[in-house]
Amino acid sequence: MAILYLKCKTCGVRFYSGIASDIKNFNTLSLINKTHQCPKGHVNVYNKIDYSF
Numbered sequence: 001m002a003i004l005y006l007k008c009k010t011c012g013v014r015f016y017s018g019i020a021s022d023i024k025n026f027n028t029l030s031l032i033n034k035t036h037q038c039p040k041g042h043v044n045v046y047n048k049i050d051y052s053f
């Protein structure tokens with residue numbers, strides 16, 4: 001399993017999304033318009049393209 005990270009759209013900080021997946025299963029995940037909060041408190045909506053390992 002690997003941890004999926006996001007880059008905050010407001011401040012650019014990289015943070016753990018709370019979602020773990022392996023690379024194989026990542027392709028089958030549907031991550032559409034999911035709301036996440038960065039450690040500094042910025043809330044943004046993210047889609048699959050925004051996630052990285």
Ligand SMILES: [Zn+2]
Pocket residue numbers: 008009010011012013038039040041042
């Ligand atoms: Zn932020």
